[in-house]
Amino acid sequence: EPAGFVEDGANLRSRIVLLTMSEGEEPEDKTQVIFIFSAPVDQWEKFDDTFAQMANSIVIHDLEAGFIISDSDADFEGVLESQNLVSDALENGRNDLWTFNAANFRFATITLTPEDPGLDLKLTVINPSGQTVAVIDNGYTDDTEVATDILLTDPGNYVVQVSEFFNRSGRYSLSLVLTTDPLFLEGGRIRPGQSIHSELPANGQQLWLFDGVAGEVVSIVLTPDDRFDAILNLFGPDGNRLVALDEGFNGDAEVVANFVLPVTGEYTILVTSFAGNSGTYTLSLDKGEEETSNFYEAGDLAYGDTRRETLQPHEAHTWYFQGKAGDRVTIEVVPVTSILDLDVWLLDPNVKKLAAQDENLQGESERIEAQLPQDGEYVVLVRDFNGEPGVYEVTLNAMPVKRPTYVGMLSYGQTVTGDLPPGQMDLWLFDASEGDVIDIVVMPNSADVDLLIAVQNPDGETVLTVDEGALGEGEQLLDFVVTSDGVWGIVVQEFFSVGGGYTLTADFAQ
Incomplete structure (x- = not known):
């Protein structure tokens, strides 16, 4: 600890940092936070540079209207109460902020549902110290985002930030349930159009139930974090297993696409882990056909290459390149057709996802920077988020590697x-x-x-x-x-x- 010392009566030298509101704001008390950095006078030079670096890295989360959070203006909407449903409307290019108070070691389940069509909502939870504890954006347009049993370890006021992927306006509803014990330890119910974020306990299993009608087409996507290899099983109303999937590695998604339900009744999705490891995951259930219906091998890339290709409707392209362990690569994909909203993945020689990027809007480029873990053939996967056709360019470069x-x-x-x-x-x-x-x-x-x-x-x-x-x-x-x-x-x-x-x-x- 740079400021840690034994007080022995020596004179102290201090630096006081005042962080205030942005220019033009007039709150009742303009000063927001005071930070005091102190050290004995004869040791000040030892700590001076470190204090300066600490001061320059301070980030303050404020609830006053008009401050900047997640690169967008935000509006403070009000206070969430447990087991109450609120409804509000996002404005173009703005985020909504809600707060709630929780004692330490509580579990929060938050449900965010679009009320207007065409919304792709995102949910962010920030703890009392300003740290992000959950980011939920796993569904597609019109999907409901559900974060189950978020463990709140700190007492105080939490912030829930509601945003829209394309910065569009529209109405939504938001609900909060606070409990002393997890509600979904063994699973629960899931509806078509829902994307549920949950945590699988060690050596555990979770069952998610949904009602289906004979002849309906459903798609199920199970995406675990990098800590465990998820296994997905689908059981019919009679208890017979219809699907068993364990095709990926740690962090890889298991996908059931375009499955036709054979009978009417209650179906069960069973989520387990290959080695009994714990971890968070997202489970999405949707009706209809798979968005990406065709994969096209676009060709090979070498460092320094820029290539142009054309996506067909609902098509994904795969590009291949040879890499060596320790190589630091950059992959930039630029839409030539302005309506494209590109989604880019980097897969390692074992077809395990190393990185993915879909942060920007239609017509904007996406960029991945990564260090390769092993020698072999790597895959760059490019698709449009909405399955639109269009022209794009992909560039692969290797950055200089800093070696000892x-x-x-x-x-x-x-x-x-x-x-x-x-x-x-x-x-x-x-x-x-x-x-x-x-x-x-x-x-x-x-x-x-x-x-x-x-x-x-x-x-x-x-x-x-x-x-x-x-x-x-x-x-x-x-x-x-x-x-x-x-x-x-x-x-x-x-x-x-x-x-x-x-x-x-x-x-x-x-």
Whole structure:
């Protein structure tokens, strides 16, 4: 903690930061927040730069009308009460804000339903300290967003932000239920047109029920987070299993498209995890046909390429490129046809989703930046969010990779010295055997250096990073267990890339 010290009666030097309303605003009390940074006079220079960085990174969430949140103007609408339904209207390009008060360790279930056609709503929940605890935007146009059993760990006033993906105006309804225990621990009911955000407990299962009519066509999409591999089963009214899906890996969606219900009755969707892991997921149920009806292999890409193609109605394009572990790539897709609202995915050699981007509006480009985890063939998937046809361009580039500079070998018990130039990372190599238990200690030579260390395995992969000390303090990794024979690496760098001298020691743990 940069401001942590023992008070011993010494004189303090302080910096006071006043954060006020935007110019032109006239609230009753103009001053919003006061931050005080203090340190003993003789240590002020040690903390001065850190205090400045802290002050420049402060973000304040305010409920006064007209302030900027999520890159859009916002209107404060009122207070939500548990088990009450409110209705309001979004204006073009503006967000609505609602607040509610909760004691600590409560569960919140929030339902956001469009009342006017053509709305694609988004729900964001912000805790009393200004941190975002949930973002729900998993449905399509006209779908209801339901966030179930959000755990509220902090007491105080929470903010619910309602927005529309295309910044369109329209009416919506919003409801809140606060409970001391989760309502949907074992599942619940889902209706066509709903997108439910829930959490699967470890070694658990959840059952979601819906009513169907013989001959209806439904589509089901189960999208887990990266922590678990979801399994989707669909059972008919007689209890017989109709669909069993486990086609993806951790974080990959399971999709049932254009399934024709055989009989009228109550159907059950069973959600489980392959290894019993817990995690959040989104379950969407819709009637009608799948939006993307055709996949077209558009061709190969190389770094530096720009290619132009034409999407047909309800079509997705796949582009392929060869990448190496550690490559940092940028993928930019630009609509030439102005009505296109492009959706871009990057898939790894195991066809696992690495990144996805659909943040911008019709006619605007989308960009993905990612570091490749392994050698192999990668896939870029491009489609239009609404299935519209049109022309687009895709560009693939590789960014320069910042790699550590080899500076020497290190033996157990040896202390070495280094001098980091600005922006450089030093790499020290050492021979190790499986089962070695070692301590690694690095100390800066001056009080204005903030070091961090990383350990690399014989394959060059970073297995652990340590950055716990403050400016002028050392870093240590104690009782680290070597997992394989070979040449391991210790990377030393300065947090702010300003450089500086240091000493480094690696030895058997005591």
